[in-house]
Amino acid sequence: MTEDVGTNEAFSGEEERDVTEWTVAEENARERIDKYITEIWEEEVSRSQVQLWINDGHVTVNGASVKSNYKLFVGDRVAVAVPEPEVTDLVAENIPLEVVYEDSDVIVVNKPRGMVVHPAVGHPSGTLVNALMYHCKDLSGINGEIRPGIVHRIDKDTSGLIMAAKNDASHASLAAQLKEHSVTRRYIAVVHGNLSHDQGTVDAPIGRDPHDRKLYTVTEKNSKRSVTHFTVLERFGDNTLLELQLETGRTHQIRVHMKFIGHPLVGDPIYGRSKGTAMNGQALHAAVLGFVHPSTREYMEFSAPIPEDMEEVLFTLRSR
Numbered sequence: 649m650t651e652d653v654g655t656n657e658a659f660s661g662e663e664e665r666d667v668t669e670w671t672v673a674e675e676n677a678r679e680r681i682d683k684y685i686t687e688i689w690e691e692e693v694s695r696s697q698v699q700l701w702i703n704d705g706h707v708t709v710n711g712a713s714v715k716s717n718y719k720l721f722v723g724d725r726v727a728v729a730v731p732e733p734e735v736t737d738l739v740a741e742n743i744p745l746e747v748v749y750e751d752s753d754v755i756v757v758n759k760p761r762g763m764v765v766h767p768a769v770g771h772p773s774g775t776l777v778n779a780l781m782y783h784c785k786d787l788s789g790i791n792g793e794i795r796p797g798i799v800h801r802i803d804k805d806t807s808g809l810i811m812a813a814k815n816d817a818s819h820a821s822l823a824a825q826l827k828e829h830s831v832t833r834r835y836i837a838v839v840h841g842n843l844s845h846d847q848g849t850v851d852a853p854i855g856r857d858p859h860d861r862k863l864y865t866v867t868e869k870n871s872k873r874s875v876t877h878f879t880v881l882e883r884f885g886d887n888t889l890l891e892l893q894l895e896t897g898r899t900h901q902i903r904v905h906m907k908f909i910g911h912p913l914v915g916d917p918i919y920g921r922s923k924g925t926a927m928n929g930q931a932l933h934a935a936v937l938g939f940v941h942p943s944t945r946e947y948m949e950f951s952a953p954i955p956e957d958m959e960e961v962l963f964t965l966r967s968r
Contacts, residue, residue, distance in 0.1 A: 799811055833938075834892065
């Protein structure tokens with residue numbers, strides 16, 4: 649869902665996350681509600697967890713509590729309010745980190761593919777936050793106890809650079825830069841197909857997919873402006889190596905935009921075609937990250953090389 653496959657952006661708040669709602673479509677009629685919700689949050693939550701939410705009253709249909717075996721009708725309004733994870737579940741873990749830069753204000757890490765950024769439903773441990781808590785001991789608390797220091801995120805199966813704040817003043821500064829779109833974020837990706845232009849811009853709004861609420865899509869309804877710039881680095885006939893720069897930072901933005909223009913990411917299990925690649929996840933790497941240092945006010949820029957699994961994909965393409 650963060651990138652983060654990560655988290656559901658609709659979830660926010662203190663005691664309980666905002667209510668997320670869906671209207672049941674015809675193809676889901678007569679389906680059990682616990683199965684329906686589990687499929688929406690594929691990879692994020694188990695069916696047994698959903699059943700606990702239902703039993704605890706966090707799930708309603710048309711405003712009323714139901715049982716786990718309730719069979720849905722077309723037009724039913726399903727609402728879920730997932731309670732925040734218990735703070736006691738969050739512990740420091742001695743997980744190795746590739747630290748690219750660190751001082752008393754900020755830390756920049758090269759996140760490996762497969763690591764979730766912060767604890768969420770289905771991922772209570774083993775996250776970047778758990779590792780940062782062990783490594784740093786001093787993270788900003790602005791984003792709450794579950795996401796200390798986290799200013800932005802990248803998807804679980806996207807590798808690359810991510811920054812975290814080590815005090816509240818730094819957090820506020822970095823968050824403001826992200827909001828102003830002044831942070832440099834450049835990605836390297838391998839996509840299907842041969843793009844017709846050497847460079848271009850995708851300016852298309854992104855919102856929840858009305859046909860599948862666990863996905864995002866280009867839509868005019870309940871969406872936000874989303875802009876991605878791309879430059880062709882290398883062509884391989886049926887595939888293309890791109891550098892992409894984010895102007896905005898929506899959930900799954902690059903993955904959705906590339907699918908929208910007919911060139912989904914290689915290895916993307918959701919928006920592309922994952923079969924036939926040696927990668928466990930999409931061929932997407934956050935290669936460059938730049939920002940103004942919160943204290944010195946100097947611009948700093950960092951880079952991280954393409955990971956080995958992505959290099960293997962490129963080697964195969966170049967060997968054809």
